Structures are given as structure tokens and as C-alpha cells.
Amino acid sequence: MSENKNSETLTAQDVTGASIMLEEVTKTYPGQKKSAVGGLTLEIPAGSIVMFVGPSGCGKTTTLKMINRLIEPTSGKIVINGEDVTGMNGDELRRRIGYVIQAGGLFPHMTVATNIAMVPKMLGWSKEKIAARVDELLELVSLDPDLYRDRFPKELSGGQQQRVGVARALAADPPVLLMDEPFGAVDPITRQRLQDELLNIQSEVQKTIVCVTHDFDEAVKLGDWIAIFNEGAQLEQYDSPERILANPASEFVENFIGSGAGLKQLTLTRVNEVDLEEAITTTPGKRASDVLSQVQGAGRKYAVVLDSRGRPLRRLDRRQLSRAEIIDGTYDQNLPVVGEQATLNDALDTMLVASSESALVTGRRDVLLGTITVQTVMEAIAAANSAQDGDHSAPVGLNSGAINVVDIEGEAAKPDGEPV
Numbered sequence: 033m034s035e036n037k038n039s040e041t042l043t044a045q046d047v048t049g050a051s052i053m054l055e056e057v058t059k060t061y062p063g064q065k066k067s068a069v070g071g072l073t074l075e076i077p078a079g080s081i082v083m084f085v086g087p088s089g090c091g092k093t094t095t096l097k098m099i100n101r102l103i104e105p106t107s108g109k110i111v112i113n114g115e116d117v118t119g120m121n122g123d124e125l126r127r128r129i130g131y132v133i134q135a136g137g138l139f140p141h142m143t144v145a146t147n148i149a150m151v152p153k154m155l156g157w158s159k160e161k162i163a164a165r166v167d168e169l170l171e172l173v174s175l176d177p178d179l180y181r182d183r184f185p186k187e188l189s190g191g192q193q194q195r196v197g198v199a200r201a202l203a204a205d206p207p208v209l210l211m212d213e214p215f216g217a218v219d220p221i222t223r224q225r226l227q228d229e230l231l232n233i234q235s236e237v238q239k240t241i242v243c244v245t246h247d248f249d250e251a252v253k254l255g256d257w258i259a260i261f262n263e264g265a266q267l268e269q270y271d272s273p274e275r276i277l278a279n280p281a282s283e284f285v286e287n288f289i290g291s292g293a294g295l296k297q298l299t300l301t302r303v304n305e306v307d308l309e310e311a312i313t314t315t316p317g318k319r320a321s322d323v324l325s326q327v328q329g330a331g332r333k334y335a336v337v338l339d340s341r342g343r344p345l346r347r348l349d350r351r352q353l354s355r356a357e358i359i360d361g362t363y364d365q366n367l368p369v370v371g372e373q374a375t376l377n378d379a380l381d382t383m384l385v386a387s388s389e390s391a392l393v394t395g396r397r398d399v400l401l402g403t404i405t406v407q408t409v410m411e412a413i414a415a416a417n418s419a420q421d422g423d424h425s426a427p428v429g430l431n432s433g434a435i436n437v438v439d440i441e442g443e444a445a446k447p448d449g450e451p452v
């Protein structure tokens with residue numbers, strides 16, 4: 033196990049996440065012959081994002097819910113930051129662990145603010161402190177507090193509900209965040225944005241996040257580590273996305289990754305890891321001929337029109353510039369833009385949709401950072417293919433159930449043991 037620099041107990045003040053250790057955890061539901069989770073030992077390092085993937089019914093949700101004891105393990109131990117939480121009060125434990133379920137799981141009769149405030153209220157925070165925290169969290173998930181705090185969930189889009197779900201889970205600043213297919217119910221573009229947002233949030237708050245997904249690409253994009261499960265939560269492979277893609281441990285894993293593993297390398301690299309081209313920028317009201325000569329002088333195709341806060345509004349190519357007199361400040365809905373946390377895969381998608389050889393890259397508060405081109409993406413693929421992955425070692429992950437069946441002492445199998 034890693035990470036013992038934090039205090040032994042979980043406190044709401046922990047900024048870095050807590051380490052989680054599942055020790056030979058088994059869950060056998062009443063009346064079931066096979067265990068849903070069989071003897072799983074899994075180390076989840078503090079401050080990392082661990083993704084659970086695997087076929088339907090393989091035990092992902094069961095494993096996740098045993099971490100906050102929404103489901104009680106049949107046997108085994110769960111240790112969080114060195115503290116065995118298997119015997120502690122479940123309600124108390126759950127106040128210290130954020131939990132996000134599909135579609136946000138918001139209470140429909142409560143406003144956004146009341147939903148987010150639930151755990152802080154239970155913890156007895158003052159009204160002022162709660163109100164300030166609600167606004168802070170809404171800002172964090174990019175929802176304007178003045179517009180959204182008093183709405184009801186049905187007055188929000190699916191993606192917005194999910195953001196509120198994330199805000200609620202983070203409310204009391206828990207060191208651990210559990211997410212069960214949090215972005216399952218939204219369209220691909222919103223999904224991409226929510227993923228980027230989660231990564232932005234994580235770079236600020238450094239929680240320990242365990243997240244279930246059906247989507248292997250999502251696991252590659254978000255995960256520091258990916259656990260690939262087979263039936264009974266049998267671990268097929270537990271490693272970094274890079275190494276799983278490069279060296280699938282079994283045919284099962286190979287099939288799970290699916291075709292195009294080479295192209296999935298594009299999901300491993302983020303836009304903020306490659307060199308961006310500086311854009312020629314201008315603002316509404318400028319003389320088009322001046323901008324045109326700037327664009328021509330730099331050998332570029334476009335100028336990017338920015339608003340007063342540095343956010344891109346539209347692109348104007350040489351032809352448009354030569355026909356205009358004054359720079360027009362209208363907003364182009366189809367402008368290809370990606371966030372800096374987006375993957376090269378996302379960037380390429382955005383370019384294809386816009387039939388453009390380049391896309392604009394924005395950072396915090398949607399400010400323009402530069403331009404990414406198809407050429408940059410191609411070079412990054414070539415570089416990734418020739419680069420060797422570092423020799424970092426993976427966290428511990430194995431199933432002991434199968435081994436325990438053979439009893440060295442010659443005793444009969446224990447009553448709580450695995451059904452064979």
C-alpha cells in the first residue's frame with residue numbers, strides 16, 4: 033500500500049484523496065450459488081482515478097458499493113487510509129465518501145442548492161457556510177450559481193443534472209468519490225465535456241476516484257489505472273491504460289479493447305500535451321485589410337476573432353477578410369473548439385465534424401490558447417508509437433478465491449468460502 037502521510041483517520045479536510053485497499057473481499061448474494069465478487073484484492077492509490085470495466089453483471093457495481101458499504105461484503109476487509117472501515121457505522125462512512133450514480137440521482141422535489149447541501153446539512157454546517165459551498169461547487173462544475181441554484185432537477189438538461197450530481201458528491205470535500213456510470217445518459221459531445229470537466233476538477237482537488245464505465249475509451253481517457261473484470265469480479269488485468277493497450281493480458285482483454293487499439297493511442301494523449309500553433313487573433317471593429325495583411329505575412333489561413341474576454345467567436349479566412357471592411361463579431365455556432373483536457377481523439381472528431389484541418393484550443397474560462405492541426409495529431413501518433421512506456425509499477429490486484437479452495441492444512445473448506 034502506498035500513501036501513509038495523511039492522518040490515519042478520514043477527515044473532511046483531506047485535500048488529497050485517501051488510499052483504498054480491498055482485501056480478499058467476497059460478496060455472495062443470498063440464494064446465489066456463485067459469488068458476485070470473489071476474493072478480490074485491489075489497491076486503489078490515493079489521489080488516482082481507477083476505472084472499472086467489464087461485461088454486464090460481472091460485479092462492478094457490487095464492488096463499488098462495498099467500498100461505502102451500501103452493500104455489505106460477505107467476507108474480507110476494506111481499508112481506507114489505513115483504517116479498517118468494515119466494522120464502522122455505515123451512515124457515517126457514507127458521509128465521508130461522495131457517490132455519483134447514473135443521471136445524477138437528484139431528489140426531484142428539492143432545488144439544486146438543497147440537493148447539493150444534503151451532506152453538509154447532516155454534518156451540521158452553518159447556513160452561511162453551506163450557501164458559500166453550494167456556490168463554490170456550482171462554479172466548479174461550470175454552472176452559474178445565480179441561474180441554477182434555485183432550479184429543480186426537471187428544469188435542467190441531463191448533462192446539467194449530472195454536473196449537479198458531481199457537485200453534490202463533492203459537497204463535504206470527501207477524500208473518496210465513487211461514480212457508477214456517471215456519464216452514461218448523455219450525448220457524446222456533452223459526455224466529452226463532462227469528462228474534460230471531471231479531469232479539470234480532479235487536477236484541482238486530487239480526490240481518489242473510482243469510476244465504473246461501459247465505455248473502454250472513457251476508461252482510457254479518464255483512468256490512471258484500469259481494472260478489467262470478468263464474471264465474479266475476476267480481475268483480468270489491472271494496469272495503466274498505456275500498458276493495457278500495448279500488452280493485453282489475455283484474449284478476453286483483447287476482445288474487450290476491441291479493434292483499432294492503434295487508434296486508441298489517440299485517446300492517451302491530451303491536447304495540452306502537444307505543441308499548439310499560435311493563432312492570429314483580432315477583435316470586432318478592427319479593419320479587415322490590416323488583419324488580412326497580418327494573416328498573409330504569417331502565412332496563415334485564418335484570423336480568429338476574440339471577444340473582450342479572449343474567447344473565440346469565429347474564424348475568418350483570407351477570402352472573407354478580403355471581402356470585409358470591418359471585423360464582424362458574431363458568434364459562429366459551428367466553430368471547431370476543444371478544451372485543453374480533450375484527447376487527440378476528441379480533437380480529431382471535432383475537426384472531422386467541422387470539415388476543418390484544424391481546431392481552436394481553449395483553456396480555463398474558454399480563453400483561446402492556440403490552434404491544433406491534423407498535422408500535429410499525426411506527428412503525435414508517430415511519436416507515441418515509437419516511445420517506450422516508463423517502468424512504473426502497477427498497484428496490487430488479484431483474486432484469491434480460487435487459491436483458497438485448496439486448503440494446505442487439509443481442513444474442509446470454510447463455510448464462508450467460495451462455492452467451487
Ligand SMILES: Nc1ncnc2c1ncn2[C@@H]1O[C@H](COP(=O)(O)OP(=O)(O)OP(=O)(O)O)[C@@H](O)[C@H]1O
Pocket residue numbers: 061062064068086087088089090091092093094095
Ligand atoms: N441484490 C441482488 N441480489 C442478488 N443478486 C444480485 C443482486 N445485485 C446484483 N446481483 C447479481 O450480482 C452480479 C453482479 O451484479 P452487479 O450489479 O455488480 O454487476 P455490474 O457489473 O455492475 O453490471 P452492469 O454493467 O450491468 O451494471 C449479477 O449477476 C447480478 O445479477
Ligand SMILES: [Mg+2]
Pocket residue numbers: 092093094
Ligand atoms: Mg452496474
